[in-house]
Amino acid sequence: MTRQALLENTRMSIRSILSVPVRSILTGLGVMIGVGAVITLVALGNGAQKQVEAGLEALGANLLIVYSGEPRGTALVRTNTSNIRPTLTETDIEMIRALPPDLVRLVAPASTANAQLKYENRNIAATVIGTTVEYPDVRNFYPIYGEFFTEVDVESRRAVVVLGAQTYRDLFVAGQDPIGERVRINGIAFRVVGVMEEKGSTAQDSSVLIPISTFQRSVSGSSNYAMVNIQAASSDVMRELQAILERELLRLHRMPSIEAADFYIANQLDLLSTVQGVAGTFTMLLASIAAISLVVGGIGIMNIMLVSVTERTREIGVRMALGARGRDIMAQFLTEAVILSVGGGVIGVALGLGASWAAVEFLRTAAVATASSVGTAFGFSVVIGLFFGGYPAWRASRLDPIEALRYE
Amino acid sequence: MIDTMADPMIVFDRIEKTYNMGAEIIRALDGVTFSVEAGEFIAIIGPSGSGKSTLMNVVGCLDTPSGGAYRLAGESVENLSRDQLAEVRNTRIGFVFQTFNLLPRLTAIENVEVPLVYAGVSRRERRKRAVAMLERVGLADRGKHRPAELSGGQRQRVAIARALSLDPAVLLADEPTGALDTATGHDIMQLFHTLHRDGSTIVLVTHDPDLAEQADRIIRILDGRITDDRKCAAKEAFA
Ligand SMILES: Nc1ncnc2c1ncn2[C@@H]1O[C@H](COP(=O)(O)OP(=O)(O)OP(=O)(O)O)[C@@H](O)[C@H]1O
Numbered sequence A: 001m002t003r004q005a006l007l008e009n010t011r012m013s014i015r016s017i018l019s020v021p022v023r024s025i026l027t028g029l030g031v032m033i034g035v036g037a038v039i040t041l042v043a044l045g046n047g048a049q050k051q052v053e054a055g056l057e058a059l060g061a062n063l064l065i066v067y068s069g070e071p072r073g074t075a076l077v078r079t080n081t082s083n084i085r086p087t088l089t090e091t092d093i094e095m096i097r098a099l100p101p102d103l104v105r106l107v108a109p110a111s112t113a114n115a116q117l118k119y120e121n122r123n124i125a126a127t128v129i130g131t132t133v134e135y136p137d138v139r140n141f142y143p144i145y146g147e148f149f150t151e152v153d154v155e156s157r158r159a160v161v162v163l164g165a166q167t168y169r170d171l172f173v174a175g176q177d178p179i180g181e182r183v184r185i186n187g188i189a190f191r192v193v194g195v196m197e198e199k200g201s202t203a204q205d206s207s208v209l210i211p212i213s214t215f216q217r218s219v220s221g222s223s224n225y226a227m228v229n230i231q232a233a234s235s236d237v238m239r240e241l242q243a244i245l246e247r248e249l250l251r252l253h254r255m256p257s258i259e260a261a262d263f264y265i266a267n268q269l270d271l272l273s274t275v276q277g278v279a280g281t282f283t284m285l286l287a288s289i290a291a292i293s294l295v296v297g298g299i300g301i302m303n304i305m306l307v308s309v310t311e312r313t314r315e316i317g318v319r320m321a322l323g324a325r326g327r328d329i330m331a332q333f334l335t336e337a338v339i340l341s342v343g344g345g346v347i348g349v350a351l352g353l354g355a356s357w358a359a360v361e362f363l364r365t366a367a368v369a370t371a372s373s374v375g376t377a378f379g380f381s382v383v384i385g386l387f388f389g390g391y392p393a394w395r396a397s398r399l400d401p402i403e404a405l406r407y408e
Numbered sequence B: 001m002i003d004t005m006a007d008p009m010i011v012f013d014r015i016e017k018t019y020n021m022g023a024e025i026i027r028a029l030d031g032v033t034f035s036v037e038a039g040e041f042i043a044i045i046g047p048s049g050s051g052k053s054t055l056m057n058v059v060g061c062l063d064t065p066s067g068g069a070y071r072l073a074g075e076s077v078e079n080l081s082r083d084q085l086a087e088v089r090n091t092r093i094g095f096v097f098q099t100f101n102l103l104p105r106l107t108a109i110e111n112v113e114v115p116l117v118y119a120g121v122s123r124r125e126r127r128k129r130a131v132a133m134l135e136r137v138g139l140a141d142r143g144k145h146r147p148a149e150l151s152g153g154q155r156q157r158v159a160i161a162r163a164l165s166l167d168p169a170v171l172l173a174d175e176p177t178g179a180l181d182t183a184t185g186h187d188i189m190q191l192f193h194t195l196h197r198d199g200s201t202i203v204l205v206t207h208d209p210d211l212a213e214q215a216d217r218i219i220r221i222l223d224g225r226i227t228d229d230r231k232c233a234a235k236e237a238f239a
């Protein structure tokens, strides 16, 4: 078909579409809703995925954690390891610290225990985390008020404590300055040096942090560690680092295989890909549900186009009598179907983007409309117009001129 | 190249058209043989149901005969494909219908442009030719009107302009005055005479013996057969 004929067809189609405006809108409505739904639902799915990813990244960059005990599910982060017998030794920590800096950037061993906290007449249960000064950097978790404990605090086994945001709220009156106050942990007095930022995770917000040395002496009595938080030098070396850690720790622990070992290694990358996989499946599911409405929209177009071909049988006959070939008639009806479908698609894109924006603005959900989902939905509306307009257009093109002319 | 000057415009050789209606077979055309020379003005008459429209539709390549041979300007049309037939209708034939068959959403000019669109004529050229055609049928001032805004006679003029837009070899008119009152019918007839004088080959179906007498030749049909084919004496009066 020449450009000239295409232009003429488009003009003709727009005209016949505009001549029945209400019908045309109703016809395009199905595709409109379908495209809108695809874009909105994919945006919501993407938003959910981005949120989880952001949550994971907030745990700390390039994070690997070696835990004592056996693997438990896919959880990367187990803040509370209180009822696990710590199996990671000082030797293990030294081995890890000795790894080259292009593999390991920071190491923060930690142990935890459940303890009673008391301040004045307030009494609460909380998780006590004993760790080192690297912990904030490794876990991307910083004090918002006061300071974290220092190297000197660790070396001198000082009784200092940094409160989680929730712990602070539970023990203190709102606005009260806790720095320098004495909080009793299992009866031992600790001086408050800081308050951690709100992390949104109950486990971290409801904990308190003390130097590992103090922890080992006053709280647990064990010189082993429940876990080691490790920040890899980059995400590229995480798998290599995991393999090295596995090999070296198996050697130190004199154990034959990782399956039988008394430790396990959780890798942020693995978790991320698991989450992305789940979120991807979820998004696909939403998209397929929305795609069904697109198909229903397409069937609507087909239905109306069939009606339109029947109604305009005489017009088709006249055009054929004047020299229209089958493909001219076919092109005319196909163009009309595609314009209806694409028109619906364009409005659908606007609706979808509007709905995604509204979801963010008013419902405070995460919704990320991507160019690819807009492009795909739009492309689909073209394909649907061609596909579902194809059959009616083909029927029109195969009409016999004389019978079409005689049609009443 | 076919030497069109040597060949008659239309040659029908024992053309048949039968409709199989289950129990009975209707012979709408039953061995019709005749020819039309270039520049002739022919009237076809006959009672209702005698096969006049069927004949015109076959001549106009809208319908395919069940038997016999048809040559249009020396060229056999039996074995043409659908697309080739469309092209013949587009460029060789101008068809005028009793009920006008204008496209209601298009203006007069746009209606006249339709065959030009299918012939691939550029938009500007189309507009120019359509306006010229409307002028030729005396409707220069009604180009922007839609069919519903025109009288019956004006509509038929638009339809004639449309039929002429690609300068066809033959102008076929199936009862073009059938839906018009007598006076308007005469006006349309005058237009056909003008076109004939300018060289058009015209085949006209009519019920009106007075109108038929104005042609060069009258062919009478009955039950799908030609019963009479005679030159017309009175034609000089309208020349
Ligand atoms: N599609 C068809 N199926 C069956 N029979 C048909 C069909 N078309 C025409 N006929 C029959 O063929 C015969 C000739 O019909 P045609 O329309 O050619 O008559 P006509 O001479 O044009 O009549 P009128 O003057 O009323 O227009 C009629 O008997 C008609 O019933």
Ligand SMILES: [Mg+2]
Pocket: B052, B053, B054, B174
């Ligand atoms: Mg008839």
